[in-house]
Amino acid sequence: MSSTSSSVLRADQIWIDGKFVKWDEGHMHVMTHALHYGLGVFEGIRAYRTHDGRLAVFRLREHIQRLMDSAHICMLQMPFTIDEIMEACVELLRKQKDLFANGAYLRPIAFMGDGAMGLGAVNPTRVVVTAWDWGAYLGEKGMREGIRAKVSSFTRMHVNVNMVRGKISGQYVNSILAKREAVLGGYDEAILLDISGFVAEASGENIFMVNKKGIIKTPPLSSPILDGITRDTVLKLIRDSGRTVEEVTFTRDALYICNEIFFTGTAAEITPVREVDNRMVGDGKPGPLVQFVQDTYFRVVRGQEPRYADWLTYI
Template identity: 85%
Template structure:
């Protein structure tokens, strides 16, 4: 076994351009076009150990479809079909189930490879799928107790500046700058506003809030946000439970005076926010709606709710 750090277990192999290769052989040339210009797309996917001891990938096809859609948006040709990429992901896990019996984080990525340089170059696309053991992105304590967030001085990109529906590698510089600003200021995560000053999303998560009247709100897809698969999952869980969710814009001060805030994302899963800009949110701890969403979400990904069995692809 080897790890990316002393505590993070990584796969022994990766899937690269159609075949499994050893982790240390999964390299690309320094003249790779995407390294210089950021033209690539990626996904974050989780596989969970289910209640019966099996391993299942959550919403695998939806993630692969979004990867292909992101590539289509930036005119990056991926030389594999949806079925081939689904099978590649499952093959990677099947070959290494001894490492990931308790779950894994999966990272499909496609990017323009080496060859010609310059902004007008069109080189062959490289495609890889990697896996490692990645716990809660914002920490287990954050999931239990909530995190502190800061409204960033960096603005979420306008829809005419970049393609906000695509999960595009180069666009994440915007998120990295916001995240670093927040962490250096002593917070856990950043919240970005759009150019009109309305709440968009966190640096790597979608955002939900519950106001003092108990109304659940999340920014609409007409905002410059990623169409998150975990966001879609939470909308489905809430609405199936009979709760109403308004997909509407709202301001940062609406966050200051609401009862609950929580982030959603594959890496962060369901993470409550207990404080924004040094203002306590609600009672300063996870609220009832957030706890319901957490409990429901983890039951689904662990195969304990048959209503959503089709969201799981067993390895």
């Protein structure tokens, strides 16, 4: 059994450019272009232990399709097809089935490799898939009780600067700075505004809110936000329940006076927000909508909702 720390399990092998190698042999040259200039794309994907004891990857094809789309946006030529990368993910988990019996986090990444340097260089694309055991990104307590968030002094980049349909490695420096600022200030997460001052998203999650009239809102895809797969999942779950969601812009003070806020993301899953900028959200605990979304989401990923069975790829 291997680990990146005393408490985090990771795979014994890594898939690199079509071959499995030992974790400790997963090296890249220091002159890798992406290390210098940030030209890479990646995904975060979760596999869950289902109610019948099997392991299933959640929305694998959608994630790998987004990886390919991100690469296309960046003009990275992908040497593998969607099906080949999907199979790499499945095979990696198959090889580690005993280690990850309770679930795993997959990280496919594609990036410009070593060769020529400079901004105009075009080198072969390297593709890697790794996996490890990653619990609740914002903490188990945060999942249960809600987290504290801070509106960041850093702004989410304009849509003509930030390629918002791509999950691009270098663009996450903006998120890292916002996250560090929030954590150093004693908060759990940052909320970034767009250049017009409207709420965009958190450092690594999409955001939903419920106002005092019970209207559910989330920023639209015309905002500088990632088209989150968990966001899309939650939109469908809410709408399938007969509720309405408005995809509209809203201001930070709308968050201050709303009844509920929660974040969505593969890593964060469904995380309630109990406080924003030292202002309690609602009554300071997870509300009825986020409780419904959490319960339904985890039933879906654990294979307990047959109508969404096609979202699961069993190992």
